[in-house]
Amino acid sequence: MGAVTFLTIILVTLLGHRSSALEFEECASAPQLGVYVASSSNCSKYIYCAGPGSFEAECLDGHYYDEKLERCLDRKLVSRCRDPVGITTKSPSMVKKPAQKAEPLAITLRLLPNAGPCYPYMVCYEGAGLAKACTPAHLVSCNRMQTRENIINCQEGVYGFMPHPRNCAYFYYCSSGSKLVHRCHLNYTWHYERRSCVQQSERMCYSEQLRLIRNKIGKANRT
Template sequence: MFTKVPAVLCLLLLAGALTVSRGEEFPQCVNVEPETFVMAVEDCASYIYCNGEDSFRDSCPEHTYFDDKAQECAFDDAGFCLREAPSGMAETLQPAESAPEQEHPSTTGAPETVPSTEAPASSVPVGRPHCDASSDSFHPHPQRCEYYYRCLSGYLTIVRCPYKYGWDSRKQQCQPLSEAQCYSL
C-alpha cells in the first residue's frame, strides 16, 4: 500500500507541472521594460508589476498612492489620489448651450431681435482634459476648487486636495481654500 503512495504523488506532481497557466496580461505593460512597476489607469492607489507572464496587479496600503516616478507607494499627504468619488458629483460635464435669439413684434412694423434672458455660457473650461503621453501636466477641475486633474504618462486621474484645501492653478499645487486661485488656466 505504501509503495503506491509515492507513485500517485509523482503522477500528481507531473500532472500539475504539465498544466501551465499564463499570467494575466496588462495593456499598461506593453512597451515597458521587464521588472517595471506602472500605475493602474483606473486607480492611482494601485500598481501593476510588469514582468511578462509573472505580471500582477496590487494595491498600495491605505492613505498611500502609487508614485510611478519613485516606483513605490507614497503617503498621500498632498492629496494626489482620490479613492472615492463624492456622491452627487457628475463625472462627465456637458457644455453649456447658448440660448437662441427670439423675435418679438415691434410697434414700428420691423421685427426686433432680442437676446434671450438666459445666462451666457461660462468661460470656465468644461470636460476632461486630454493627456499627452509625452509630458505630465495638471489641470483645474472646471466646477470644484478642491479637485484637479493630473495627467501622468498619458493617463488622466482626478485628484482631491486635502480637507479645506483647493487647487491653485498658478502655483500648480493645493493651497488653503482662502488662498487658492481656482479654475483659471
C-alpha cells in the first residue's frame, strides 16, 4: 500500500511539472484543443495546442509553417513570412543552426523532451503530424529505441510504420494493435526500407517485393 501511495505522489508531481512548463500564448486564441497554430516568434515553428500536453515543433531547414494548409512548405511559398523586399529574414536561432540533410516528405518518430511519467512522441508527416503519449503502463515501449526492422503484424505493444500490402502509395502507422492509414503525396510512393515517401524513380514497394517472392515460390513448387 505504501509503495502504491509513493508511486502516485511521484506521478502527480511529474504531471504537475509538465502542466506548468507547457504554456503557449498562441494557444489562447486557438478555436479548440487538438489543433496546430503557427508560432508568433518564429516562422519555421508551430505549436500543437492540447492544454497541458501542448508542445512546440519545428519544420525542416528552409521550410516555414503555413497555418492555412496546416503543414510545412518551402519558405518562399509562405506569404505571411515573406519579406516585402524579397530578403528572407531568419531568427538568430535559425542562423546558428546547421542545415540538416533530410529527404523530401521524410517521416520520423520524434521524442519530445516534455516532463511527465512517460515522454510523449510525435509522428511527423511533412512537418505536422499526430501527437501521441504513452501511459505509465507503456513506459518500457515508450523509452525503447525503435528498430529498423519492418513491422508486418500490428500487434499489442508494437509501435512503428508498416508498408501497405497492396498499394505502394499508402502505408500504416501501428500503435499497439491499432493501424492508422496514411497516403504519400501525389507522385510519391512509400519506400518500405527507408520508411519514408520517395519519388517514383526511387520507389521500393513492399507489394512488388512480396509478389516477386510469391512468384519465386510458385516456380520452385512447379519444378
